[in-house]
Amino acid sequence: MSHIKTTRRGVLKGGAAVGVGLATPTFFTSMANAYTNAPTGGSVTLGFNVPQTGPYADEGNDELLAQQLAVAHLNGEGDGGCLSTFTSKALKGNGILGNKVTFVTGDTQTKSDAARASAKSMIEKDGAIMINGGSSSGVAIAVQGLCQDAGVIFMAGLTHSNDTTGKDKKANGFRHFFNGYMSGAALAPVLEKEYGKDRRAYHLTADYTWGWTQQESIAAATEGVGWETVNNVLTPLASTDFSSYIAPVLNSGADVLVLNHYGGNMVNSLTNAIQFGLLDKQVNGKDFKIVVPLYSELMAAGAGENIKGVFGSMNWNWQLQDDGTKAFVKSFGEKYGKPPSNSAQTCYAQTLLYADACERAGTHNPCGVAEALEGFEFDGLGNGPTLYRADDHQCFKDVLVVKGAENPTNAYDTLEIVEKTPRAQVEYAPDHPMFAGGALGDCNPGA
Amino acid sequence: MLGLNKKDSKFLLIVIALTVCTPILLQPFPEGSGLAQFNAGYPDLMQRFAIYGIFAIGFNILFGLTGYLSFGHAAFLGVGSYSVVWMYKLLDYNVIWGLPLAIITSGLFALAIGYVSLRRSGIYFSILTLAFAQMSFNVAYSVLTPLTNGETGLQVYTSDKQILLGANEPNSPHLFGLVMNQSAKLNVGDWVFTFNIGYYFCAVIAILAFYLSLRIFRSPFGLMLKAVKCNQQRMNYTGLNSRPYTLAAFVISGMYAGLAGGLLASMDPLAGAERMQWTASGEVVLMTILGGTGTLMGPVLGAGFIKYFENIFSKINETVLHSWFSWLPDGMEDAIVWVLHFFVGKGWHLTLGMLFMLIVIFLPGGLVDGASRIREWYKNRKGGGAASSETSTTPAE
CATH class of the missing domain: 3.40.50.2300 (Response regulator)
Structure with missing residues (x-):
């Protein structure tokens, strides 16, 4: 086996060769397509x-x-x-x-x-x-x-x-x-009709862009019908146990709990809330209520019995x-x-x-x-x-306002449609303050 | 050459050759064949190989040399990423501003965390670093949201200042006009090789990082660190204060992690808090152990191994499995697919876990250990056992 003899000249040559090697890719031309990943081969x-x-x-x-x-x-x-x-x-x-x-x-x-x-x-x-x-x-x-x-x-x-x-x-x-704004616009009138104008809401919110904007939308919409927002507590997305967040709700003087949670989070937080007996409580002389602004069938199935009578909104059912x-x-x-x-x-x-x-x-x-x-x-x-x-x-x-079915007839009949909110009621201007601050920019075909 | 002895120079040259040829080596199967699924020569994954290679090399300087097991290195990765994205937001998309800052900020972070954590060793040190990393994660996730943008991740908006942004400047990360996500494709027969600027940028830095760690391993400083691993108590009794050495090693490896984090953001201009989560810290430990702790090449191999599984195996879904086994009779096909689907797709963790167990049990020295055993077996067979274990070389070191 021969040894590789290294000299200063050898290193310089080698370095130059590596440099050329590294520079080579820039000499190839990119693919001549008009846009990224143009389909080929049918x-x-x-x-x-x-x-x-x-x-x-x-x-x-x-x-x-x-x-x-x-x-x-x-x-x-x-x-x-x-x-x-x-x-x-x-x-x-x-x-x-x-x-x-x-x-x-x-x-x-x-x-x-x-x-x-x-x-x-x-x-x-x-x-x-x-x-x-x-x-x-x-x-x-x-x-x-x-x-x-x-x-x-x-x-x-x-x-x-x-x-x-x-x-x-x-x-x-x-x-x-x-989106969150549409949920708020659709839910608020129904909540006003069901629970009255004089309510105090406590928000638990998933701590990321969705939670923040939905909470903002729901709070604005419910305050629009006369509700008061008592508190908003942010919870990490990865949480699985919400007991420590539920306990303070009882002493806050709130009579509605809004769960800005989705998926597994909502299943866990709602279950925790039911375990604490929130729905059996009376606060300010009113029955305590829970609202889940964004619903899905899978969450409803996961939460089982607990969602009976809980209001929320959906894109489709x-x-x-x-x-x-x-x-x-x-x-x-x-x-x-x-x-x-x-x-x-x-x-x-x-x-x-x-x-x-x-x-x-x-x-x-x-x-x-x-x-x-x-x-x-x-x-x-x-x-x-x-x-x-x-x-x-x-x-x-149109946006759907739904609530957990009181008497489900089968495993999939977990939600009942309360109202089909017409499109006109949930529309907003493109420069609405909750949506302002960004720009579409130009479409990019890549390549 | 470059202050290395002959063997190390050869080793370095081999590493350079491998790195340069990666786009070809990782693309062994022709496009359109059933095995093309296992090709890994696309820019994103190659960049990850190089970046996580750097991360693991740096981690190995601490863990491999001193034996201090840090469970919090992801924090530095995150700090590096945030630094680079902030430079994008404030100055412009040239990575030349962000990367040095990433190294500096992560170094400062490492200094602070290391100063406190290194007062203890063993499990207490691990727990302390884990605690600090989790703290950093939570702070980035929900406290310092104006600085980190929380779960959504920090990204560049058109409304950002970018005061150095020129009129014709590319609108994505670049180095003086060399745009990172640009690549050239070379078609050779049915094979398609992608040469990506970002990858080669990472590769050059990875080679420099590798060279530096090689020098550290061979230096008196490296020897001191190995002494810490060997018997720190005895070292202290001889009157040596070992803490400056361990702290220096901690800071260096933190800076490596910051550099890796910065490079992640250089390839993809987004920094998310989950990069700092403890799972990410655990990942680099796995990489190092899987490849071979204390060896030079091991951590890089381990990093490649894990990233390959994460990106290639997780994309094999049931449809793909069905297409592989469609030649079997129906019932058998379904049965095999049913069994296998636990190990691919979202079950890639399971496969990785099993391989990890096998490697740790049967090859305690990691992948590098495996390679050296094969080499030794081969040598013994060829030389009729003449080359005894005494002359056999420990690879990569």
Whole structure:
């Protein structure tokens, strides 16, 4: 075995060679495509980035089922679901623009860092041209920013923070789900009617963008009908035991507890609150009440008996009776043996909306797709007539006020619809103070 | 060369060669084949290999040399990231401002935490560092939210000042115009190799970091640290004050972690509080142990191993499994997929945990130990046992 003899000259030469080697990549030209991940070979890849672990895992796994169902429908498999009820008839069940739809999945772990790593690998490795998913607004905002930089479309899944289409809105990001402001606007009148004008509310709030903006929205809306906000306590997202947060509520003089919690957090905090007997208490001569502004079927199932009579709001519910809902619920139920949650529905709708926008634009180019989605009015996906507003890429549609069913007839009949709040009541100006401070910027096609 | 002996120079050259060729080495399967799933040669993951390599190298200076097991290194990672993103927000996207600041702030942090924690050793030291890291996490998560933006993570907004921002400056992290997320693709037959600027930037820094740690390992200072690990009590009895040495090692490894954190933010302009959580601190311990504590190359291998699992195995879902086993009869296919799906996708932790157990039980010296055993076995077979254990070299050291 020969020894490597090192001399000063040798090192210099070696260093120069390494330098050239490092500089070489810049001499290659980038791919000559007009936009990031332009589909090749007759197939197009969508990236489904959902929490499969962490406090929102239930929601994420349900979203994944719906996304897979949407891909099947787009490729002309199964019964076609909402393709027949959707008012836009651009989709023919032959994939998107003739390209067969394939998908990759990733786990966000309900953490911004992990979600971005997962989305990046989908974009860089698997060639995903659209990212769909979420279930935490912090994650959705982080991934939306990434998609903007990478030049792909982000179709937000379940994200309810005002910031997603407010302060942190991006030209490449679109949200079908409703938001904290809309929840407040829909809930406040119902709460006023049920519980009266003279109430004192205590807020427990998940400590991140969604919790903050929802708390702000609910407090503003309820104060608008005469309620008083006694206190707002922030709780870490990763908490699993809320007893220490519930105990002070009893001595605060509040008679309503607002839980700005979601997923596993809400199941745990509500269960803690019931264990402390809050609902059996009388404060200020009134029955103590609990409100959960953002509801989902999966949370209701997790909380079981405890949610009886508790009010909240939803984007959509499988019990609605319009054609779009019926078609989707039938299709989902036949495939998975249970009704879909509202997080599943929003992901399903977003996937179809993306595909439809591609068809109408005649391209996968994010700028073309964004233009096709902006100001798009449609119906037949389950939410009634809906508008994708161009100013902030937020969908406007009716909002549901629901409450925990008093006498559930089966395992899935956990929530009953109290009121369908009309779209006009939850609309707001794009420059509303709760949404101000950001700018869409320009659409970025990448490459 | 460069103050290294012949063996170390060769070792360093090998490391440099491996690092330069990473985009090719990690892309062994042609695009479109079923095995392309296992390719890891895409920019984000390669960057992570280099960055977590730096993190683990730095951790190894403390843990491998002095034996002090810190459970709080993620705090420095987070501090580094926040420093860089703040420089983006205040000055501009050039990483040249943020990275030195990241090293300085994390060094100061390490000095403060180390000064207190190093008064104790063993388990008490570990617990103290863990406590400090968890404190930093909670402070970043919910107390200092104006500074860290809490759970959402600190990011750059168009409304930020960015006083140095030029008219034509790239709108993402760059080094004097070399944009980090730009890459060039090279098509060779069915293979696609991606050469990414960000990766090579990290790689150059990683090599420098590696070289520095090599020098530390070989220096009298390194010997002193090894003495601490060997028998600190005896060292103290001889009249030596070992604390300045351990504190220096702690600060150096904290600065390495800060640099790694800064690089994370240089590749992706976002800093999240969860980067500081104890799980992240635990991860670097796993990396070091998995690769081989106290060896030079081990921690880097361990870092690559864990990041590979996190990013590649977690993306194998049931659909992929079904496509692999579709040639089996239906019932059998479902059964196999049902068993395997616990170990891939979201179950990647399980696979990693089992491998970790196997390695710790059967290869106490980590992956490097495994490599040296294979080499020895090979040598013995070839030389008919002539090369006894005395002449066999401990690799990587």
